[in-house]
Amino acid sequence: MLEKFRALRAEHAAVSAAGRDPFGVAFDTVLSATEAVLEGRRVLLLGTNNYLGLTFDPDCIEDAAEAVRSLGTGTTGSRIANGTYGGHAALEARLARFLGRRSAMVFTTGYQANLGALAALAGRGDHLLLDADSHASIYDGARLSAAQVTRFRHNDPDDLRRRLRHLSSQPGEKLIVAEGIYSMLGDTAPLREIVEVKREAGAWLLVDEAHSLGVLGESGRGLAEAEGVEAEVDFVVGTFSKSLGAIGGFLASDLDGFDALRLSARAYMFTASLPPSTVASVTRAIEVMEARPELREALRRNGQRLHAGLSAAGFMLGAMPSPIVSLPMPDRERAVLFWNRLLEAGVYANLALGPATPGGKPLLRMSVSALLTPAQIDAAVLAVARTGEALGLIGTALEAAE
Template identity: 80%
Template sequence: MLARFRALRSDLAMVTTVGRDPFGVAFDAILSATEAILDGKRVLLLGTNNYLGLTFDQDCIDSAVAATMAQGTGTTGSRIANGTYGGHAALEQRLARFLGRRHAMVFTTGYQANLGTLSALAGRGDHLLLDADSHASIYDGAKLGNAQVTRFRHNDPDDLRRRLRLLADQPGEKLIVLEGIYSMLGDTAPLREMVEVKREAGAWLLVDEAHSLGVLGAHGRGLAEAEGVEADVDFVVGTFSKSLGAIGGFCAFDLDDFDSLRVAARAYMFTASLPPSIVASVFQAIEAMEAQPQLRDTLRRNGQHLHAGLAAAGFALGAMPSPIVSLPMPDRETAIRFWNQLLDAGVYTNLALGPATPGGKPLLRMSVSAALTPAQIETAIAALAQTGQRLGLVAAGLAAVES
C-alpha cells in the first residue's frame, strides 16, 4: 500500500542526511511566544506564525482554563450531532461583529474552513479561479467540490481578466479566490485591481485572510480593510492559528440563508467541534486584538527591523509588505544546510521546499512576532548573516558588519 511513497521516502532520507529532520523537530519545552528548549539548549522561535504573541497571553490562558473546568475537555462530536455549546454561538457572533459581517461560521481548523467553504460554495458546473500560489487547503477544497478549476498567474489581474473572459459564456457561478498575505513569500494580493476585475466579470470574491488577520488594516481585519474594499469581498475565510494564537477557522459573509452552509459543508458537518477551552481563548484573543492596536505597530516595526537587518547583511529580499520574510536559496542542498546550521546557532526557522513553494524553489522562511524584543531580532540577524557568510550566500564584509 505504501509503495507509491518510495520516492517521497527517498527525498526525506536525503533531507535528514545533512542533520535534523526539519519535519520532526520535537522541542523539550516551549518557554514563551519567542523561545523554546531543544536538546537542552535555548532556541529563538522565528518560524511560528505567532504574529501577535498571544499564545502566552494571561487572559487567554485564564479563559481557556475556566472553560475547561466548567465544560470539560472536548465536545466529542460535531455540532450537527452533539449540539452547539453557548461558547460556539458567542464566538461566531463576536467574530462577525469584529469583521463587520452579518454571519460567521466556525470550523475546527483553518484548513477545514477552506475545505468546507469552497467545496460547498462551488460545485459541479461552477468555476473556481485560483491564484497559482494558493495554499494547499484552497486546492483541496476545490477538488472536493468538483467545480472547474482555472489557475491564473500569481498576483496578475490581467491574466485573471483574460481567463474570466474566456469563461464568460459558460454557465455556472464564478468564484475568485485570493489570499491576503501569501504564506511562503509574504507578498500581498493587488486586491483593488482584482476587485475591479471581479466587478467587470460579475463574479464572486473570497479572500483568505489567514496570515493577514490581526496584521493588516486599521483594526486588524486584514488586507481587504487595509485596501478599503471590504464591501467588495463576498466571503472572508481565516484561521485562529496565527494572530489569535490557538487553532480553528472561520468563514464570514453577509448573504441570507447562511445556515444552509452548515449542512452543505462536509468539513463542518462531520468534524468534531472546537473544545470549550479553544473557543474561550479565541474569544479573548479577539478582545485583546481589538484592545491592543499597539501589537500591530510592534509587529510592523519588528518585521521592518528583521528585513532591514538582513538586507544590510547582503541578502537579496523582496519588499516588506508583511511579517513573513523569506530568503531564496540557490538549491535544495544549500537550503537544508542553512536551516541546520541556523538551528545549531539557536534560531528556529522554516525550511520550505518544493513543491510547496512558488515555482518549487527552496526557501528559508521566517515569521516575525510582536513578542520578539529588538535584542532577539539582532541575535537572529547576526546568526543569519554568519550562516550566510559560511555558505557563501553573502559577502564576508557585509556579514561582518551586521554580526
C-alpha cells in the same frame, strides 16, 4: 500499499541525513511566544506565525483553563449533533461583529474552513479561479468542489481578467479566490485591482485572511480592510492558529441564506467541534486584539527591522516588509544545510521545500512576533548573516536563485 511512497521516503531521508529532520523538530519545552528549548538549548523562535504573541497571554490562558474546568476537555461531537455549546454560537457572533459581517461559522481548523467553504460554495458547472500560489487547503477544497478550476498567474489581475473573459460564455458561477498575505513569501494580493476585475466579470470573491488577520488594517481585519474594499469581498476565510494563538478557522459573509452552508459544508458537518477551552481562548484573543492595537504596530516594526537587517547584510529579498521574510535558496541541499546551521546557532526558522513553495524553489522562511525584542531580532539577523556568509550565500548567489 505504501510502496508508492518509496521516492518520497528517499527524499525525506536525504534531507534528514544532513542533520536534523526539519519535519520532526520536537521542542523540549516552549518558554514563551519567542523562545523554546530544543535538545537542552534555548532557541529563538523565528518561524511560528505567532504574530501577536497571544499563545501565552494570561487572560487567554485563564479563560481556557476555566472552560476546561467547567465544560470538560472536548465536545465529542460535531456541530450538527451534540457539538454546539453556547460558547460556539457566542464566538461566531463575536467574530461576525469584529469582521463587520452579518454571519460567521467556525470550523475546527483553518484547513477545514477552506475545504468546507470551497466545496460547498462551488459545485459542478461552476468555476473557481485560484491564484497560482494558493495554499494547499485552497487547492484541496477546489478538488472537493467538483467545479472547474482555473489558475491565474500569481498576483496578476490582467491574467485573471483574460481567463474570466475566456469563461464569460460558459454557464455557472465564477468565484475568485485570493489571499491577504501569501504564506511563503509574505507578499500581499493586489486586492483593489482584483476587485475591479471581479466587478467587470460579475464574479464572486473569497479572500483568505489567514496570515493577514490581526496584521493588516486599522482594526486588524486584514488586507480587505487595509485596501478599503471589504464591501466587495463576498466571503472571508481565516484561521485562529496565527494571530489568535490557538486553532480553528472561520467563514464569514453578508449574504442572505448563509446558514445553508451549515447543512452543506461537509468539513463543518462531519467533524468534532472545537473544544470549549479553545473557544474561550479565541474569544478572549479577539478582545485582546481589539484592545491592544499596539501589538499590531510592534509587529509592523519587527517585520521592518528583520527585513532591513537582512537586506543590509546582503541578502536579496523579494517581498516588501511584512511579518514573513523568506530567503530564496539556490538548491535543496544548501537550503537544508543553511537551516541546520542556523538552528545550531540558536535560531529556529522554517525550511520550505517544493512543491509547497512558489515554483517549487527552496526557501528559508521566517516569521516575526510582536513580542520579539529589537535585541532578539538583531541577534537573529546576525546569526542568519553569519550562516549565509559561511555558506557563500549572500548577494549574487541568492540573486541568481530568484
